[in-house]
Amino acid sequence: MIDINEVIETNKMIEQENLDVRTITLGISLLDCADNNLEVLNKKIYNKITTVAKDLVTTGKAIEREFGIPIVNKRISVTPIALVGSSACKSPEDYVTIAKTLDEAAKVVGVNFIGGYSALVSKGMTAGDRHLIQSIPEALSVTERVCSSVNVGSTKTGIDMDAVKLLGEIILKTAEYTKERDSIGCAKLVVFCNAPDDNPFMAGAFHGVTEGDAVINVGVSGPGVVKNALKRVKGADFETLCETVKTTAFKITRVGQLVAKEASKRLNIPFGIIDLSLAPTPAVGDSIAEIFEEMGLEQAGAPGTTAALALLNDNVKKGGVMASSYVGGLSGAFIPVSEDRGMIEAVQSGALTLEKLEAMTCVCSVGLDMIAIPGDTKATTISGIIADEMAIGMINQKTTAVRLIPVIGKKVGDMVEFGGLLGYAPVMPVNRFSCDDFINRGGRIPAPIHSFKN
Amino acid sequence: MKKTIISVLGKDQVGIIAKVCTYLAGNKINIMDISQTIVKGYFNMMMIVDANEATKSFDVIATELEELGKEIGVVIKAQHEDIFNMMHRL
Numbered sequence: 001m002i003d004i005n006e007v008i009e010t011n012k013m014i015e016q017e018n019l020d021v022r023t024i025t026l027g028i029s030l031l032d033c034a035d036n037n038l039e040v041l042n043k044k045i046y047n048k049i050t051t052v053a054k055d056l057v058t059t060g061k062a063i064e065r066e067f068g069i070p071i072v073n074k075r076i077s078v079t080p081i082a083l084v085g086s087s088a089c090k091s092p093e094d095y096v097t098i099a100k101t102l103d104e105a106a107k108v109v110g111v112n113f114i115g116g117y118s119a120l121v122s123k124g125m126t127a128g129d130r131h132l133i134q135s136i137p138e139a140l141s142v143t144e145r146v147c148s149s150v151n152v153g154s155t156k157t158g159i160d161m162d163a164v165k166l167l168g169e170i171i172l173k174t175a176e177y178t179k180e181r182d183s184i185g186c187a188k189l190v191v192f193c194n195a196p197d198d199n200p201f202m203a204g205a206f207h208g209v210t211e212g213d214a215v216i217n218v219g220v221s222g223p224g225v226v227k228n229a230l231k232r233v234k235g236a237d238f239e240t241l242c243e244t245v246k247t248t249a250f251k252i253t254r255v256g257q258l259v260a261k262e263a264s265k266r267l268n269i270p271f272g273i274i275d276l277s278l279a280p281t282p283a284v285g286d287s288i289a290e291i292f293e294e295m296g297l298e299q300a301g302a303p304g305t306t307a308a309l310a311l312l313n314d315n316v317k318k319g320g321v322m323a324s325s326y327v328g329g330l331s332g333a334f335i336p337v338s339e340d341r342g343m344i345e346a347v348q349s350g351a352l353t354l355e356k357l358e359a360m361t362c363v364c365s366v367g368l369d370m371i372a373i374p375g376d377t378k379a380t381t382i383s384g385i386i387a388d389e390m391a392i393g394m395i396n397q398k399t400t401a402v403r404l405i406p407v408i409g410k411k412v413g414d415m416v417e418f419g420g421l422l423g424y425a426p427v428m429p430v431n432r433f434s435c436d437d438f439i440n441r442g443g444r445i446p447a448p449i450h451s452f453k454n
Numbered sequence: 455m456k457k458t459i460i461s462v463l464g465k466d467q468v469g470i471i472a473k474v475c476t477y478l479a480g481n482k483i484n485i486m487d488i489s490q491t492i493v494k495g496y497f498n499m500m501m502i503v504d505a506n507e508a509t510k511s512f513d514v515i516a517t518e519l520e521e522l523g524k525e526i527g528v529v530i531k532a533q534h535e536d537i538f539n540m541m542h543r544l
Contacts, residue, residue, distance in 0.1 A: 001502070002502065003542075004500040005491075006538050006541070006542040008491075010538055011463075065516060067533055251541045254540040254541050255540060257540065258540040
């Protein structure tokens with residue numbers, strides 16, 4: 001029989017500690033929409049999305065109501081569009097028409113983001129891949145809900161440095177195309193190494209080719225719950241600290257599992273995975289950086305931050321895997337700067353730098369995320385930062401990502417406002433030394449050796 | 455048979471249980487268990503109810519209970535029991 005204290009505990013997590021389910025993401029395969037006539041292709045894509053996802057939002061809302069747990073986002077991910085559009089699209093402009101179709105379909109079914117305007121080019125680019133990548137600046141400026149991602153490397157294939165070079169230019173161009181809105185287009189573009197096929201989180205979500213026709217993936221959240229649990233064990237040793245994170249992650253994930261199973265049953269679409277990521281929001285008390293402070297660091301970025309993040313990430317996983325039969329996606333603590341109030345404050349006070357953030361990405365998902373940099377940063381410098389981050393992912397067999405926003409017209413220290421869950425961020429300084437000759441070499445970095453690990 | 459948990463949180467006063475029970479009886483909702491506790495001066499009550507005979511939908515019942523709560527000056531929530539079972543039971 002349910003105990004009153006358990007009811008009080010659960011509802012306190014929801015009402016006071018920002019416990020929520022961050023997203024129900026419906027993955028839809030568009031492979032069967034492929035056609036060599038662009039108009040027919042667009043029509044098929046629109047019809048498939050609006051048919052498969054027609055009940056997603058109402059079902060999400062009903063679950064929210066019945067269990068009393070907020071489900072913040074209902075979203076869609078689709079097959080990487082570079083694949084779906086390759087036989088119909090002869091130019092970047094052709095791909096933009098698909099972006100518009102996705103945007104329209106997303107609007108009609110009522111989701112706030114649709115991911116999968118993507119290309120997988122970890123070893124090389126086809127003509128279609130290249131066209132899609134070149135179309136990104138326009139696609140993200142003429143649409144509202146479309147999210148784009150490009151996988152440029154993997155542990156198995158190495159890093160496609162031609163794509164890395166191109167993406168440095170594309171990110172700057174995207175910033176330029178959306179400069180009236182603080183270059184917000186770049187907030188919808190992620191560059192990956194080892195991108196997972198089943199990630200429910202935006203902007204990097206896409207429905208991988210290894211997936212079935214449609215699938216429900218759920219992303220949980222709850223930095224506030226972890227922080228409050230740690231408050232209750234102030235001063236205790238690391239064993240207690242880890243144990244507390246683990247039990248809390250278990251409870252959070254169980255709620256995600258319940259919502260995922262229920263959504264799967266009601267929509268009659270198979271359940272895929274739970275993504276065990278602690279995802280912060282700009283709200284007070286919903287911050288990863290505040291967890292570090294609770295652990296005993298003055299601010300995020302202080303010595304000890306990488307260790308704190310490593311133990312947080314590991315114990316979230318240890319607690320989470322027991323709570324759900326299928327775990328996948330990115331699964332780890334997110335450290336986006338603009339979406340986490342404590343991280344923003346740490347940047348403003350000088351505690352947190354780009355270099356420290358890079359070190360932190362070695363032990364967590366996902367990477368250099370939502371970081372505003374000066375708008376006059378060179379394309380090659382952006383490519384250099386991407387290359388560094390991709391190398392971390394490639395060598396350590398983990399997913400890493402880069403979502404940088406070079407804000408046109410802004411300089412170091414200026415504030416940038418993206419609004420809503422995307423938050424706000426101070427423009428951070430970037431190392432000004434050149435990597436031009438390195439990036440301009442072209443070609444690929446070979447796959448790393450898989451033995452002699454050290 | 456799915457059960458619903460109704461929780462009431464607010465300042466203690468005369469007649470809270472009576473008003474909630476009257477609403478439930480009027481809507482064919484059977485009370486299976488009631489427990490209450492005071493946490494930091496606040497009145498906490500939990501009812502386990504069976505709403506399978508109710509003629510109104512879950513959404514309507516939850517909304518009407520919320521409104522009743524506002525009239526009395528407390529917060530009333532109705533939730534399916536599964537969220538608590540999942541979180542606290544293996």
